[in-house]
Amino acid sequence: MYVAVKGGEKAISAAHELLAKVRRGDTREAELSVKQVEQQLPLAVARVMTEGAVYDPELAALAIKQSAGDLVEAIFLLRAYKTTLNRFGICEPINTETMQIERRISATYKDLPGGQVLGPTFDYTHRLLDFSLMAEGDVSEPSVADISPSAEMSAEPVSVEPVSKVLEILERENLMVSESDHQSEPTDITRDPITYPAERSARLQSLVQGDEGFLLALGYSTQRGYGRNHPFAGEIRIGEVEVSIVPEELGFEITIGAVQMTECEMVNGFTRHRDGEVKFTRGYGVGFGQCERKAMAMALVDRSLQAADYDEEVVSPAQQEEFVLSHCDNVEAAGFVSHLKLPHYVDFQSELELLRRIRAAEQSDSAKDMN
Amino acid sequence: MNISTEQRQRWISVLAKAPTEVLLKLSDSVVSDMQFELIREPEIGLTQVRARMGGKGDAFNMGDMTVTRCVVRSQGDSLGFSYVAGRNKAHALRAAQLDAMLQLSDFHQHLTDNVIEPLKQQASESQQVKQQATAATKVDFFTLVRGED
Numbered sequence: 001m002y003v004a005v006k007g008g009e010k011a012i013s014a015a016h017e018l019l020a021k022v023r024r025g026d027t028r029e030a031e032l033s034v035k036q037v038e039q040q041l042p043l044a045v046a047r048v049m050t051e052g053a054v055y056d057p058e059l060a061a062l063a064i065k066q067s068a069g070d071l072v073e074a075i076f077l078l079r080a081y082k083t084t085l086n087r088f089g090i091c092e093p094i095n096t097e098t099m100q101i102e103r104r105i106s107a108t109y110k111d112l113p114g115g116q117v118l119g120p121t122f123d124y125t126h127r128l129l130d131f132s133l134m135a136e137g138d139v140s141e142p143s144v145a146d147i148s149p150s151a152e153m154s155a156e157p158v159s160v161e162p163v164s165k166v167l168e169i170l171e172r173e174n175l176m177v178s179e180s181d182h183q184s185e186p187t188d189i190t191r192d193p194i195t196y197p198a199e200r201s202a203r204l205q206s207l208v209q210g211d212e213g214f215l216l217a218l219g220y221s222t223q224r225g226y227g228r229n230h231p232f233a234g235e236i237r238i239g240e241v242e243v244s245i246v247p248e249e250l251g252f253e254i255t256i257g258a259v260q261m262t263e264c265e266m267v268n269g270f271t272r273h274r275d276g277e278v279k280f281t282r283g284y285g286v287g288f289g290q291c292e293r294k295a296m297a298m299a300l301v302d303r304s305l306q307a308a309d310y311d312e313e314v315v316s317p318a319q320q321e322e323f324v325l326s327h328c329d330n331v332e333a334a335g336f337v338s339h340l341k342l343p344h345y346v347d348f349q350s351e352l353e354l355l356r357r358i359r360a361a362e363q364s365d366s367a368k369d370m371n
Numbered sequence: 372m373n374i375s376t377e378q379r380q381r382w383i384s385v386l387a388k389a390p391t392e393v394l395l396k397l398s399d400s401v402v403s404d405m406q407f408e409l410i411r412e413p414e415i416g417l418t419q420v421r422a423r424m425g426g427k428g429d430a431f432n433m434g435d436m437t438v439t440r441c442v443v444r445s446q447g448d449s450l451g452f453s454y455v456a457g458r459n460k461a462h463a464l465r466a467a468q469l470d471a472m473l474q475l476s477d478f479h480q481h482l483t484d485n486v487i488e489p490l491k492q493q494a495s496e497s498q499q500v501k502q503q504a505t506a507a508t509k510v511d512f513f514t515l516v517r518g519e520d
Binding site for chain 1: 376379380383384387388414415416417418419420421422423424425426427428429430431432433434435436437438440442452454455456457458498501502505506508509510511512513514
């Protein structure tokens, strides 16, 4: 139970001013612009967009600046902003096969059609602090010539053809559970709260918005034996995909722009299916911007939550749908944990009173026993 | 003027994806001589983004993206529409104006040559640069023969 408290306006506004001051830091240093955050912290921006569930790099960057780099707070800000806007419509489902590839790797096939493209990755770095990034002005900017086509590179034309999916190789051989479009209308958890057992569309939407840390830990737990599902990173791709809608007033499909996204398709342990065939199973992860770790964690958890489909015994946290889905949202989780800071004076007084009465009763009992 | 839906889809796509500054710069002069009636002022909202399970299965909702829309009527009585990703009202307004003008035979060719084609050209060049940079990270892994007997 909460009680209303009055007063404190002055202290609260002073606290907010102080927060603004702390956020600004030493004024002898140049102030960080939203554009700089957007351009130079793109992976933080990607996380805020994915978990904030709004693709808008500029707004995500603003939220990061405003929250002084607290990404969970930034996600909260973006979710709150989202509620102030009207929804004009629904995009046509994006087609990741037509993705403009910036990165594409597979851990299941060494040589695959379209090849492996590392793209901008932290993989293979030595995780040594790079002090050259700290040296002011000493490091030359990468010149345009470094990244524009050189004569040598131009000799080899770059393919613009869509790169086919790795998991399709297995599907063609009938060794992989196939995905097909039943034209069903997906659940929208922003309009209808999840009910259990949940539709897979509700699960996936919830996982996209779910906290990266929470899903990473759950995904990791499946690898360590708590709901083992034997994963291989079948294909990970990052790149831009076009987004289109069919506005009612036009009646035909139009492109509205492109979004950068990350997709992970896991190949999971095979099992005998109800139709009698033995096939690999699959997990799917996706997010806005460059968010590889999140997409992988999501794919692991998507698969572990399919336990019921394959008659697997549900014994581990990562397999328990209600546990995972009702705790993966960091805005909800942070809200409920934070509410402990609200005044609980009356609650606490009643507990204190009760404890005192128990102690007093016990003391008088033991006094009686002595007599 | 006879315009196919495909033709219109193509220019709407080019206008939506164009970098705002370039779009405005290329079209400022043509648009300034024209009168437009605002049917729907540039308005910022959301559109829900959908993906598919396993890339091609059933659809699910991923989240939303910001979008700005606008509708204008040109002097020539054509209606121009725009839906542009992001929150740039100037971009949405200009895209709607150009959509309206492109439907008029007096302006169609001029705008195609001086706005749409240059934008397309620029988009394909910057795509090419990006692809070259990506292609440099293409990797050929090879497995080593282990020295086991």
